[in-house]
Amino acid sequence: MSASLPPLSNPLDRLWLTEAVRLREEHAGPLDDDEANRQARAQGGELAELIEFRALWLARRGGLIDALRHWRQGARLAGFALVLLALLTGAGLALAALGDGVQPVNVFWALGSLLGLNLLTLLGWLLGFVLAGDSGGALGRLWLWLSEKLARDARAMQLAPALLVVLEQRRIGRWLLGMGVHGLWLLAMVSALLTLLALLATRRYGFVWETTILGEGTFINLTQALGMLPSLLGFSVPDIDQIRASGTLNNGFESARQSWAGWLVGVSLIYGLLPRLLLALFCLWRWRRGRALLRLDLQLPAYRLLRERLQPPSERLGISDAAPEQLYSPSIGTHLDGSEGAVLVAIELDPSHPWPPKLPTGIADAGVLDDREQRRRLLEQLTRFPPQRLAIACDPRRSPDRGTLALIGELSRCAAESRVWLLQAPADEALDSHRLQDWKQALDSLGLPYYCSAPLNWLESGHD
Structure with a gap:
């Protein structure tokens, strides 16, 4: 085993493995680290670098680096599974919204099918973010759970908790999981819109609205209010006559079909896809910014104890006493000074x-x-x-x-x-x-x- 550090160029991976070794020692007791400490002291550097070198050396010896690769493979498989789930969910929402085309489409039921679940989960994300600081939600926890299960490596047990510990240092876990959640919903809405356009292009749909206790003025105002922002991007909005005519099941306004279709696509894009896109980009920006500030927390008790072993007082304080006239030299053979091949x-x-x-x-x-x-x-x-x-x-x-x-x-x-x-x-x-x-x-x-x-x-x- 070479004394050099394992080829891990990602600083996050190095911190991650360092924390994983710390958690393993906390749960299973101190590891046999004499050789790791000696190799770290020989490398030299700041205390954080020595602790990191020691941990990576132990991680390689204990198979944690291979376990990290297996965990990443599991994370990718879990990500692919969630992406597939998001795409199928989006297509299912569009199919549920428009139906088979035999019966007229209730525009507000269709809008509720397309945006209802998305907006409810978005509201849950906002409440969790403000009240509990948790932006991952169920999808984030599901991804972590699937990653560990698909890794199929018992040595990866400390990796997920260690990752959460590292991310909690700058509270950037919320941005990583939030980025994943909004990214999945973004894919779901893209799938929903593509399916919606495919259905509208290949089937003939009629659009109506129905009510028992509300007046038509309420639907007129709501339709125009929701269509205001999409209209700025060129999406069509039904006029008052078309909205009124759509209140009957047997309306004769053929031109209203295209107006309602454009309104439904525009509203889904503006209020469904666009917020998720902006939030995903915001989380990505905060994640990159916070990741660049990650450092090893040297105030943890486990790391404070390592200071004496990795930076003995004689090395940190230097020479404080005058040299004696004769130094004790143990008889272990020739002193090696680096010139011996x-x-x-x-x-x-x-x-x-x-x-x-x-x-x-x-x-x-x-x-x-x-x-x-x-x-x-x-x-x-x-x-x-x-x-x-x-x-x-x-x-x-x-x-x-x-x-x-x-x-x-x-x-x-x-x-x-x-x-x-x-x-x-x-x-x-x-x-x-x-x-x-x-x-x-x-x-x-x-x-x-x-x-x-x-x-x-x-x-x-x-x-x-």
């Missing part, structure tokens, strides 16, 4: 085993790692100055336990190329074939090449 290190060798072997010039001996502190110091050095080639010597008389294999994996990720050297047994002993086979299987699972002979030629020249 090849390094040899051994893990937990028996004291009776002769070490190190005679090394050609240019190969650095990193000594024998026996305790946790030695491992930490060497890993820090290798992270800062990764060698081109690294050979890891192991005694196959020992069992390949998980701790040793994890260390081998960490060491191998600090070099461009790595090999494992399975040492020969002393002259008076023989290797256990079953244990040697266990070592080979374990190293195969790590994807590391291994040899039973000294890889000194490879260390020196890069080939055998």
Whole structure:
């Protein structure tokens, strides 16, 4: 695993995964992050950058980056399903409004069928936005639910909550979900208008209005008031005589058919499609503006605790005491300063085993790692100055336990190329074939090449 960050160019994705890792640690406990912290410290930068690097490293190791891709695929499928639902809904509204053409169309019932549900949901969106700050509504929550279900990845469980946490920081979740809701209703109204035009172009409809308790003056005023804005765009509006004549089922005004059709299309466009278009564009503008301001919230307790591990006080405060006359230097082999192209290190060798072997010039001996502190110091050095080639010597008389294999994996990720050297047994002993086979299987699972002979030629020249 390379020390570099995963190729995620979208800042929102990086914040999203960082929050997902935080939520996972809050629910399941702290992750094993020694290597992630070390890689982050080696990269350097501000605290927010270190936290983000650490989280992305853990996310890649834990499969969250793949889960994010699966979640996005599920989100696209959910979006396609909702788009299809919107198109079918719009076509259904138009068919319900005009009917089959056998019976005259009640213009206000038709208008109610075309705009009623749209205006009711728009009113619900406005009330939710003002009273609760929720612009997503049922459609937004349905999209999130479908995205998680269609992802088919158990690792994606924290992604939807993490996304909501990120979006809540600048309260831009309302704009993202609002953009989706208005976009779907915009598609529904486009589908309704296209279906309406297709029906009006291929069928002969008569238009009437009916009432029991209202006078015709009410319908005349309402029709002209609703047709005022569409008329500015060139849509026809029935005149008073045509409106009056349409109050009877058997009116003889053929010219009124086209006027009513133009009025119905114009009113649906102005009061149904146009508001959704303007609101979708407004939500898109607010979403882009808020997304550019997203930052990691360093005041969260989990991130405050990471400060000590990612920016130790000695690094943040600098040197405060005079240097002693002699510094303590632990014996772990040669100090690596970045000039070594090849390094040899051994893990937990028996004291009776002769070490190190005679090394050609240019190969650095990193000594024998026996305790946790030695491992930490060497890993820090290798992270800062990764060698081109690294050979890891192991005694196959020992069992390949998980701790040793994890260390081998960490060491191998600090070099461009790595090999494992399975040492020969002393002259008076023989290797256990079953244990040697266990070592080979374990190293195969790590994807590391291994040899039973000294890889000194490879260390020196890069080939055998």
